[in-house]
Amino acid sequence: MVFLFSTLMMFGQKNHEKPIEWSKISLTWENFEAFPPSENPEHAATSSTGITYSWSYSTAQGVPELRFSVHTYFYPKKSWVDSLRKNPALLKHEQLHFDISELYARKLLKALKEYVAMRNIRVDLREIHREIEAERKFLQNQYDKETRHGTDKAAQLQWEKTIQEELKKLEKYKRN
16 A cells, blocks of 8 residues: 655745756856845845655555655745845855755755654654754744844854855755
8 A cells, every 4th residue: 555645845836937956056146036025125135945845655565664855946936136236245145045945954854764654644744844844944034133134244154164064964865
């Protein structure tokens, strides 16, 4: 018997947007396709990123066998930059938002691999995802707060170092 469940946390798919999957390739300003929300946006840019995951399980061998897939995406049609404030430092700041989402995708994949299938698989996996997604959102906000949206150069450099170290610790959970 095979059961298939899929949970996707994807944003921006209404316009048949093709998201960009995370990789070592860096974002460019051309990836920011949306328009700023007003003539004087509060921030210079916004990156829309997210994690998707899907899972299935089978009891064909008498023991639940769990399979899953996790991805990190950047959504160009939901991401924008104020063309008058474009600069390399700002692009690095926005790239790190994408990298933070990748860090949490790896944490999700690690948690899924460590999960022992129980009777309430659907509830358990939903809770694992909910906790990791809440942590991801909190860290994204903390990053903007501590770096003042990338304008505090010393804080920005420290965050870049920290996130790269954390990604390296979870290198074995990198998918591409």
